[in-house]
Amino acid sequence: MKKVLHRIQISTVLGLSLFLFALLSNPLFAQEETAASADVSTAATEEAGGGDPVKGKQLFNQYCAACHALDRKMTGPALANVETRLMEEEGLDKEWFYSWIKNSAGMITAGDPYAVRIYNEYNQAAMTAFPTLSNEDIDDILAYTAAPPPAPAAQTDAAATTATGEGDSSGLSNEMVLGALALVFGLLVIMLVLVNKTLRRIAEANGVDLQKEREKKIPIWKAFAQNQFLVFVTVVFLLLASAYYAYAWMMQIGIDQGYAPVQPIHYSHKIHAGDNKIECKYCHSSARTSKHSGIPSLNVCMNCHKSIYEYKGNPEGPSAEDLANGYTNEFYTNEIKKLYKAVGWDEENQRYTGETQPVEWVRIHNLPDFAYFNHSQHVSVAGIECQTCHGPVEEMEVMYQYSPLTMGWCIECHRETNVKLADNPYYEKIHNELSKKYGVEELTAAQMGALECGKCHY
Numbered sequence: 120m121k122k123v124l125h126r127i128q129i130s131t132v133l134g135l136s137l138f139l140f141a142l143l144s145n146p147l148f149a150q151e152e153t154a155a156s157a158d159v160s161t162a163a164t165e166e167a168g169g170g171d172p173v174k175g176k177q178l179f180n181q182y183c184a185a186c187h188a189l190d191r192k193m194t195g196p197a198l199a200n201v202e203t204r205l206m207e208e209e210g211l212d213k214e215w216f217y218s219w220i221k222n223s224a225g226m227i228t229a230g231d232p233y234a235v236r237i238y239n240e241y242n243q244a245a246m247t248a249f250p251t252l253s254n255e256d257i258d259d260i261l262a263y264t265a266a267p268p269p270a271p272a273a274q275t276d277a278a279a280t281t282a283t284g285e286g287d288s289s290g291l292s293n294e295m296v297l298g299a300l301a302l303v304f305g306l307l308v309i310m311l312v313l314v315n316k317t318l319r320r321i322a323e324a325n326g327v328d329l330q331k332e333r334e335k336k337i338p339i340w341k342a343f344a345q346n347q348f349l350v351f352v353t354v355v356f357l358l359l360a361s362a363y364y365a366y367a368w369m370m371q372i373g374i375d376q377g378y379a380p381v382q383p384i385h386y387s388h389k390i391h392a393g394d395n396k397i398e399c400k401y402c403h404s405s406a407r408t409s410k411h412s413g414i415p416s417l418n419v420c421m422n423c424h425k426s427i428y429e430y431k432g433n434p435e436g437p438s439a440e441d442l443a444n445g446y447t448n449e450f451y452t453n454e455i456k457k458l459y460k461a462v463g464w465d466e467e468n469q470r471y472t473g474e475t476q477p478v479e480w481v482r483i484h485n486l487p488d489f490a491y492f493n494h495s496q497h498v499s500v501a502g503i504e505c506q507t508c509h510g511p512v513e514e515m516e517v518m519y520q521y522s523p524l525t526m527g528w529c530i531e532c533h534r535e536t537n538v539k540l541a542d543n544p545y546y547e548k549i550h551n552e553l554s555k556k557y558g559v560e561e562l563t564a565a566q567m568g569a570l571e572c573g574k575c576h577y
Contacts, residue, residue: 170255170262178260182249185426189264193426193469195241202261209233213258220257221250373487379519380481384461385454386518387446393513394433399505406494406505414480417462424455428466446516483520484509490526491575501564502539507532533569537561 179187186194205211211233219226219234223246226234238245252260343349391397400406405413430451437447458464463472486492497503506512510521522528538561540550546567553562568574 170258170260172259172263172266174256175259175261175263175266178252178256179263180431182252183260186246188428191428192467193428194244195246196237198264201264203265205233216261217254217257219246220248220252222248224248374523374525375485375520376523377519378483379517380483382481382518383478384457385450387451388512388515388518390430390451399512400498406498408495408499410493410495412494417458417478420458421462421464424458425464425469428452428455428459430455441516444516483518484524486524489576491577500539500543501536503536529575530565530570533564536564538564538567 183198187196187198189197189199191197202213202216205215215231215233223234227238227245391402392399402415402419403412404415405411430448432448432451441447459466461476461478463474463476464470465472497508498505508522508524512518538546538550540546540561549567550562553566554560557566559566563569
């Protein structure tokens, strides 16, 4: 009867454990995702008086955002509620907006009082004319400037909900899940104890003395120590393995592949070189003519960021990985503020203050002093792409050292890379002589003498 009783107990505990596991794994209890309502844009459209703020936002970003913002002065004035403000304060009408946007210079020449005043206030620079915009397009833009600020993105709300643990009422809280898992773990422990007791009773019923069996066993370390051959083989193996790993560790000294330091201003190559397709040599211009690629001047950054004062992100919104790492639109906007502080740029008045601060960038790629490398020879003469050595820079959120930059890595590249001969008169005579010597049509860098010690060490 005891054996049957324990079997029933074990079956009961196992059944409860499996039931709770299936319950927790049921997708019906997964937290539901929230979705943004599409009625917001419809209500904004009705309030805007005929224009479509959704279409207006697209047109605003395409034609206006380079010089205007809704809530602050940039190259031009702030445009939030501009139609209502100017109608009430200046007595202007819709026709004035149509004429101004399509031909601002014409209105200034005609002597329109408000047009002349704006022209003088903003450095006497006439606004770009947009004759291709229809009246409906302008209505849409004005509707966008009059629309209330959009609600936060659904994806951001979902991320915040996940972080605070306040999910939808149909989901399970973290406390409930942890409590259920603790209960399952406790039931498994009880089951193992019952199984152990049952096996002991079975052994005793069959006349097995567990104490004597335990005393007969030799500890494994004693059995190992008594086998001299096994000890000798183990010692030899450990010595060889230690020498191998010590040599491998010493060979990695000075190799910083994967090194990705934290920079004083976060610069995303993924956004600049990837999303916006900015040419590498636009910022690293000295790579064409100098040994060094150079650190771009902050004035190069300000060529764009005089007008780009905040990051609005991709239309699809930030990815889950970016949100997990904290790469939100607000994060990137704060990094732009650091740039302004470094160059001494006054956002409000759109001018330089002269109060600058140095930016202490952390160097990533660093060759030993005894190794010579010339960027211009590889970029301008050899025509090698930046990604050959620096990896897929356009995909890197944080810049890191992609290649090992070791001597063996350079030599292997020289052995495999053919010399660019087209439109390159520098190599014509050398190529004609060496192609006869080696009997080949195309020469590698190694055949041109790139493996000579003095090329890189002198």
